[in-house]
Amino acid sequence: MARIPLEDNFTDVIGKAQRGWKIPDAELCARTGVTRAELAAVKAGQALEPVLRRIARPLRLDPEALADLAHGRWQAKAPVFPRGFAMFNTAFEDMTVNSYLVWETRSRMAAAFDTGADCTGMLDLIAAERLTVREIFVTHTHPDHIADLGRLAAATGAQVWASEREPAPHAGAKTFAENAHFHLGELAIKTLLTSGHSPGLTTFYVTGLAWPLAIVGDAMFAGSIGGSTEHFAEQQQNDRAKIFTLPRDTVLACGHGPLTTLAEERRHNPFFAN
Numbered sequence: 001m002a003r004i005p006l007e008d009n010f011t012d013v014i015g016k017a018q019r020g021w022k023i024p025d026a027e028l029c030a031r032t033g034v035t036r037a038e039l040a041a042v043k044a045g046q047a048l049e050p051v052l053r054r055i056a057r058p059l060r061l062d063p064e065a066l067a068d069l070a071h072g073r074w075q076a077k078a079p080v081f082p083r084g085f086a087m088f089n090t091a092f093e094d095m096t097v098n099s100y101l102v103w104e105t106r107s108r109m110a111a112a113f114d115t116g117a118d119c120t121g122m123l124d125l126i127a128a129e130r131l132t133v134r135e136i137f138v139t140h141t142h143p144d145h146i147a148d149l150g151r152l153a154a155a156t157g158a159q160v161w162a163s164e165r166e167p168a169p170h171a172g173a174k175t176f177a178e179n180a181h182f183h184l185g186e187l188a189i190k191t192l193l194t195s196g197h198s199p200g201l202t203t204f205y206v207t208g209l210a211w212p213l214a215i216v217g218d219a220m221f222a223g224s225i226g227g228s229t230e231h232f233a234e235q236q237q238n239d240r241a242k243i244f245t246l247p248r249d250t251v252l253a254c255g256h257g258p259l260t261t262l263a264e265e266r267r268h269n270p271f272f273a274n
Contacts, residue, residue: 005217007257008224010070017059020232062273077223078259092117138162139217166200196235197226222260
């Protein structure tokens, strides 16, 4: 698979921070001494590093990480899973969205996480690997993440699960509370409520694969965070408390963009670095 680009560029990061913390342009300029013309140039895509560094702190962003993102000095990296994990990237309107499959290699029992826009690739792999999908877990119910839920559920006969705070719109779907535990042979799956971007947004922490894995939906992306105009602080707080307390080598499987790791995000995500 070709490298999946970052979901957000530096202008997206600045916009999410401004909207989330409700800091309009005039206030940001007054607090930093940046002119309206300089700010407009940066928001139009000019990577003016002195300006970026001046506006970063009021936006609660790390200046070094923001500058590195703007100049393309960082790309997300994650280790390879030799077995038991697959990522699917499908087109939805003007963006792409990710879905995931994990399985226990001995029993061939599997679980799907979201469906993306089209589950054809996932169904092909299920057939090729002769997997039995027992559960379909929904990170959250935004349309791009569950667009093919009916087809995947019908084709696999799997039980659909979603947070009790954001039930899946699917007949027969069940709900779970935070800290629910599921097992697929030697694989363990724990639910972590990482709400903010949506009311029941759930991170699924999977152990038993080659690397610890957190399927985070839109809680965060490589180099960015899931946006919210009304619950941005809640999203950041949950990410720090629930995701950044996981082991540093945890692979983050995000709802959009490439895979990354906690270690990478600690150093390079403008919202969380330092």
